[in-house]
Amino acid sequence: SQTIHQWPATLVQPVGSPLSLECTVEGTSNPNLYWYRQAAGRGLQLLFYSVGIGQISSEVPQNLSASRPQDRQFILSSKKLLLSDSGFYLCACLPQQYTQYFGPGTRLTVL
Amino acid sequence: AQKVTQAQTEISVVEKEDVTLDCVYETRDTTYYLFWYKQPPSGELVFLIRRNSFDEQNEISGRYSWNFQKSTSSFNFTITASQVVDSAVYFCALSGGDKIIFGKGTRLHILP
Numbered sequence: 001s002q003t004i005h006q007w008p009a010t011l012v013q014p015v016g017s018p019l020s021l022e023c024t025v026e027g028t029s030n031p032n033l034y035w036y037r038q039a040a041g042r043g044l045q046l047l048f049y050s051v052g053i054g055q056i057s058s059e060v061p062q063n064l065s066a067s068r069p070q071d072r073q074f075i076l077s078s079k080k081l082l083l084s085d086s087g088f089y090l091c092a093c094l095p096q097q098y099t100q101y102f103g104p105g106t107r108l109t110v111l
Numbered sequence: 112a113q114k115v116t117q118a119q120t121e122i123s124v125v126e127k128e129d130v131t132l133d134c135v136y137e138t139r140d141t142t143y144y145l146f147w148y149k150q151p152p153s154g155e156l157v158f159l160i161r162r163n164s165f166d167e168q169n170e171i172s173g174r175y176s177w178n179f180q181k182s183t184s185s186f187n188f189t190i191t192a193s194q195v196v197d198s199a200v201y202f203c204a205l206s207g208g209d210k211i212i213f214g215k216g217t218r219l220h221i222l223p
Contacts, residue, residue: 032209043215044202051209088154092211099146100204100211102156 002027004103006091012109019064019078021106023091026072032094033074035066037087044090050074086110113138113207117214124193125222132188132217134203140164144206145179145186150216151199162186193221 003026013019025031035047046059048066056066063082067075074091091103114137124130136145147159160170162179170177174191190197198221203214 034210044213046210049210057209090154090156092156094209094211099144099158099161101158102148105154107154 002031002093002095002101004091004093004101006089006103006106008106009104010107010109012111013081014111015083016080019076019081019085019108021076021089021091021108023074023076023103024072025074025093028072028093028095030071033068034092034094034100035074035076036090036092038090039087048076081110083110113140113205113212115203115205115212115214117201117203117217119217120215121218121220123220123222126195127192129189129191130193130219130221132190132201132203132219134186134188134214136184136186136203136205138184138205138207140207146204146206146211147177147186147188148202148204149199150202156202159188190219195221195223197221 005024007022032049032051034049036044037047038044047064049057050068053068053071064076064078086109089106089108092100094100116135119133122130143164145162149157149159160177167179167181176189178187186203198219200216200218202216205212
C-alpha cells in the first residue's frame with residue numbers, strides 16, 4: 001500500500017519569505033498527486049493536481065505554484081508568502097484504485 | 112457540475128448515542144465513487160470507505176455503517192454507540208474525473 005511523506009511537519013515563516021513544501025509517495029507508481037489547503041476550521045481547498053511528471057493543473061489563482069519533477073515527488077512553492085497563505089497543507093495521492101490517500105500534512109503559519 | 116453537500120456543520124451527541132452524518136451529492140456521471148474520510152484533531156485525513164455507484168448495498172464495519180441511496184443521491188454515515196474517540200471532522204467526497212470533490216465537512220463532538 002502507498003505511503004505519503006510530507007515535510008516539514010510545521011513551519012513558521014515571515015510574510016514575504018519563500019516557501020517550499022515537499023511531498024513524496026512510496027508504494028505506487030504513476031499516481032495522480034494533489035495539494036490541498038485547509039484554513040483553520042474550514043474545508044479542503046484543492047490547489048493543484050498532477051496526472052504525471054511535469055503536468056500541473058491549477059485550481060485557484062494565487063501566489064503559489066507546484067511542480068512535479070519526479071513521478072512520486074510533488075512540490076508546493078511560493079516566492080513571497082502572504083498572511084492568507086497560513087493553513088494546513090495536505091498532499092494526497094490517487095493511485096489506480098480510485099481511492100485518494102492523504103499525507104500527514106504541514107501546518108504553515110505566516111507571521 | 113459536481114457537488115457534495117454536508118448540511119450539518121456541527122453535531123454534538125452524548126457518548127453511546129447513535130449519530131448519522133448526512134451527505135448529498137450531485138453528478139451527471141453514470142460511474143462515480145463516493146467516499147467518507149475522518150479528520151481527527153491530529154489533522155491527517157483517514158480513509159473510511161469507498162462506494163462504487165453501481166453498488167447500492169449498505170455496508171457495515173463494526174460500529175460504522177453507510178447507507179447509499181441513488182434515488183435520493185445520498186450517502187449517509189451512521190455511528191452506532193458513539194465513543195469519545197469518534198470526535199472528529201468527517202468529510203464526504205465524490206470522484207470527478209481526475210479530482211475528488213469534497214463536502215465542507217461535519218464536525219462531530221461526542222460528549223462523555
